[in-house]
Amino acid sequence: MTKIAITRTAHPKQPPADETLAFGKVFTDHMFLMDYDEGRGWHDPRIVPYGPFTLDPATCVLHYGQAIFDGLKAFRGPDGRIRFFRLPDHARRLNNSAHYLCIPKIDPAMIEESIRALVEIDQRWVPSLPGTSLYIRPTVIATETFLGVHPSSSYLYYVIVGPVGAYYKEGMNPVRILASDKYVRAVKGGLGAAKTAGNYAASLFAAEEAQHAGYTQVLWLDGVEHRYLDEVGTMNIMLKIDDEVITPPLNGAILAGITRDSVLTLLRTWGMRVSERPIAIDDVIAAAKAGRLEMWGTGTAAVISPVGELGYKGERYVIGDGKTGALTQRLYDTIVGIQYGRAPDPFGWTRVLGNRPGG
Ligand SMILES: *Cc1c(COP(=O)(O)O)cnc(C)c1O
Numbered sequence: 001m002t003k004i005a006i007t008r009t010a011h012p013k014q015p016p017a018d019e020t021l022a023f024g025k026v027f028t029d030h031m032f033l034m035d036y037d038e039g040r041g042w043h044d045p046r047i048v049p050y051g052p053f054t055l056d057p058a059t060c061v062l063h064y065g066q067a068i069f070d071g072l073k074a075f076r077g078p079d080g081r082i083r084f085f086r087l088p089d090h091a092r093r094l095n096n097s098a099h100y101l102c103i104p105k106i107d108p109a110m111i112e113e114s115i116r117a118l119v120e121i122d123q124r125w126v127p128s129l130p131g132t133s134l135y136i137r138p139t140v141i142a143t144e145t146f147l148g149v150h151p152s153s154s155y156l157y158y159v160i161v162g163p164v165g166a167y168y169k170e171g172m173n174p175v176r177i178l179a180s181d182k183y184v185r186a187v188k189g190g191l192g193a194a195k196t197a198g199n200y201a202a203s204l205f206a207a208e209e210a211q212h213a214g215y216t217q218v219l220w221l222d223g224v225e226h227r228y229l230d231e232v233g234t235m236n237i238m239l240k241i242d243d244e245v246i247t248p249p250l251n252g253a254i255l256a257g258i259t260r261d262s263v264l265t266l267l268r269t270w271g272m273r274v275s276e277r278p279i280a281i282d283d284v285i286a287a288a289k290a291g292r293l294e295m296w297g298t299g300t301a302a303v304i305s306p307v308g309e310l311g312y313k314g315e316r317y318v319i320g321d322g323k324t325g326a327l328t329q330r331l332y333d334t335i336v337g338i339q340y341g342r343a344p345d346p347f348g349w350t351r352v353l354g355n356r357p358g359g
Contacts, residue, residue, distance in 0.1 A: 021165030131166025174308025187223030235297030
């Protein structure tokens with residue numbers, strides 16, 4: 001693996017107080033960059049002071065959206081050590097997104113090393129207040145200068161990181177979601193399984209309408225029949241009806257969430273009945289009306305997000321009295337315990353900064 005060249009900033013900033021942190025607003029002193037050129041492959045891995053890029057106005061990513069990203073976190077435990085959560089899985093998923101977007105793969109060892117090296121240099125930015133973490137955003141953009149639709153011959157891989165606040169400051173807070181019978185996010189055969197910029201652009205209009213109607217996020221239904229649950233804006237969806245936990249299958253239209261996988265692994269370890277199968281919105285509503293439903297979203301930002309209310313076709317359905325369900329809370333507590341190193345990690349999900357792979 002090529003050695004990473006390091007240029008340290010001459011003007012280190014003061015990280016904000018942990019209590020004031022929000023999400024995605026503050027970034028650290030450095031960033032990681034690496035270039036790709038046809039014929040040369042990925043080259044010049046480097047860490048440089050954080051700062052803006054200069055791009056030609058005809059840079060193809062600005063016009064045709066050939067861009068991918070991922071999102072993961074590092075946590076400072078009560079023991080002071082910094083742990084990455086499922087780093088190799090996020091590296092693999094970035095390459096999976098690359099595949100869908102005709103972007104050349106990056107050596108997964110280099111993805112992991114780029115993140116480790118950057119967090120190592122900026123480790124004083126990893127907050128320690130319970131619930132806070134360092135959010136890590138690896139990104140690839142197409143950088144060739146042209147107008148016309150074809151894969152770029154050059155790319156920039158970069159990583160930025162920033163401290164983020166506790167998602168739940170005063171206990172878990174159930175969200176209200178609106179199932180859309182009008183808009184779709186992705187269809188089977190499209191790009192729904194990739195973390196690519198365009199998917200989020202495609203979600204804005206419907207999300208704004210949902211917010212005007214008093215909902216936090218959109219629950220996307222399948223793109224063909226508008227009948228089966230797909231996922232929420234940046235979360236996979238799960239529900240429990242009686243003793244069965246159900247989540248939509250990875251059918252190509254939804255993202256393979258790593259939190260989704262963590263939850264499924266835990267549930268199976270706990271001996272619960274888990275089904276990855278299509279689930280129709282009508283069945284969800286029937287279960288909600290009968291008081292047999294618990295529902296939550298899974299994603300890196302919130303880990304687990306209880307759903308307290310579901311909107312559909314002008315009706316509102318309250319779920320579990322609008323409160324966090326017992327299983328939802330147990331899943332959250334278990335995963336967060338592992339992330340901060342407060343609980344044992346039987347699945348090998350965390351990697352301590354300073355320990356190289358295998359450590
Ligand atoms: C990132 C994301 C998720 C959640 O994935 P995690 O790996 O659990 O963070 C789910 N759906 C979409 C559309 C996403 O972008």
